[in-house]
Amino acid sequence: MHKEAAIREPLILGHKTYHDITEDVCRPIEDKAPKTWYILFAIALIIGLYGVGCILYLLGTGVGVWGLNKTIGWAWDITNFVWWVGIGHAGTLISAVLLLFRQKWRMAINRSAEAMTIFAVFMAGMFPLIHMGRLWLGYWVLPLPNQFGSLWVNFNSPLLWDVFAISTYLSVGLVFWYIGLIPDFATIRDRAKKPVPKKMYTMLAFGWSGKAKQWNRFELVSLVLAGLATPLVFSVHSIVSFDFATSVIPGWHTTIFPPYFVAGAVFSGFAMVQTLMLIMRKAMGLEAYIHTKHVEYMNIVIMVTGSIVGTAYITELFISWYSGVEYEGYAFMNRATGPYWWAYWSMMTCNVVSPQLMWFKKLRRSLVFTFIISIVVNIGMWFERYVIIVTSLHRDYLPSSWSMHYPSAIDIGVYLGTIGLFFVFFLLFARFFPVLALNEVKTILKSSGESYKNAPDTHHHDPTPDAPAVESPKVDMTKESAKKESKVKLSEEEIKEKASALISKIGAGSADSKDDLKVISGVGPVLEGKLNEIGIFTYVQVSKMTKEEYDLLDQLTGSFPGRAERDDWAGQAKELMNKSNS
């Protein structure tokens, strides 16, 4: 079985069993939705419907209702398109790239991140479609034999590459997501009592039975799909950047675009995952599965990709000057000091400065701070696209046609509408779908679950883990660090049982022949009292402790896990013994 280093923080907190995982994930689906869900759903639906209304008005009237003009032919809608596609990168990245790298922390977040990805790509896909103006002729982008002579679509054009890239990405992402969902739908199906949900989940589960051969295929299919999806993710945003990079417009015509767009996409995608996940874990009581460590990992990804983006911005600036191309130089000068300076500098602040704060461990482990930064990053990434698109276009080669872009009410309505629709989909997902990949999380329970990690050698042939039967009190771990969270209270009996197991290994001592344990570095008066309570009084006893005893001790005292081992109490005690003997 896979073993994990003891110093690695557990990924599943508390004393969970397989059944607990099922319960925790299925309960929100089976229970009635809370009032807040209905309120949020209503708000999202109203905003979404308003957006749909704006789109219908636009289709009926024409693209003229947008704030575009002769100079600025691309602005708001393409900004939103790129923004949503970017957000739609995190899910596949988490589930595919992290699967290839065997990162186990992905399992708690991949399902909902993938859902988010799919919904975000839906929203993204809408913008080019409505940008066509005549939506009903949308099939013209496909290479179909037609009545205008056999003129085909242009396979040299990045815009057509985009059609293929986005539709492949969306459909492969959807398949990847659904294949992972099938076994979890089967779990819900087998638990469902009411006839309607039972029927619904029976349909959705496709008759999954969990046979050994099915699992064998399942694992391979997940791996191969991950292998296919990984280059796909990178290709999609590279191709989106080609839309700009292949055109001869100052500020767009740069070879740095593909990697820089991909990093930016991952950056904004993870920020959106953070925003959603921080709310979801709290609302659905999933704090034991998505905890501070997961947030920290994601913040590290945000920090790294944010730094890549920052480097790209500065490289771009430098090259615009170093290239000696005056148009290029002017485009960047205009970005920073022209009429859109406020957009440029908000982009710089949000995307370059804010992720750097993640170097501080305290900040990247703070949930409130993470939430704020995730919003800031999303705003910053929207501005990035707006700056790239609008500032490059609004002052073109001919100063007499210089212009400004002001979004119209319809522009804003469509954008807000996609946000509303996105949340409508996500809320429905959170209500009816298993938000955690049940089958995957169960596979890491033994290697990364807290109760198993603390007693690494006892579980192998013992079907029951250390404390399975005891209803562990619900741990409130909202703001405390994971270390403090591991203070799970054990029942009286267990404490006695463990203490006696510990004493039987290191030998009994008595209060009469008591040594001053406080001399050992790492032991204070409080801890000494605790040790005495357990029955540890002398250096001799402490010196006999090994890894196993330390683990037992950690469970009993519940404080500073791993401390005794790190400070080598046994070694210290041996030295102290020698001193007192001589």
Added chain:
Amino acid sequence: MADKVIYAMYDDDDVLKDGAKKLVSKGVKVAEVFSPFPIHGIDPIIGVKNTRLGIMAFLYGLTGLTLATIGMRYFMIVDWPMNIGGKPNFSYMENILSFIPITFEFTVLCAAHGMAVTYLLVNKTLPGMPAQNPDPRTTDDKFVMEFRMSENSSFSENELEEMLKETGMIEMDQKEVH
């Protein structure tokens, strides 16, 4: 012929795996294992062969690659050689760079969907299919081994039951199948 099926239920994957190992070494044939998540290492023990879906995915990918190449060569070179900015498409090889993105996307599209469809078909997991797991708890936290008496004719039912009890099973069930 009527056959008797015995189901042994476990509440831990490692116990089931150790049990299966012991049983197989004694010559018992395990017909099937039902579990809520993949038990790593169970396949060689009970004699489940590795799936060949990976090879299928590769073949589907090749199909996509070929189709994309043939299609684009026909559209852009043969049927209507487009002349963009005075740069006409004379041959596929001279223009191959701009065909790479779509070739890649179409390869991935065919490989992923071909494999997914094949997976659903061979798994017999399709909309409306009935579930075959013997106990609803096997998708939650229980693990079930299935034995067929016809495959284990050298053992009597009682012998098998005794052996199963030694492996730490928690429940047993049997069923006649026809």
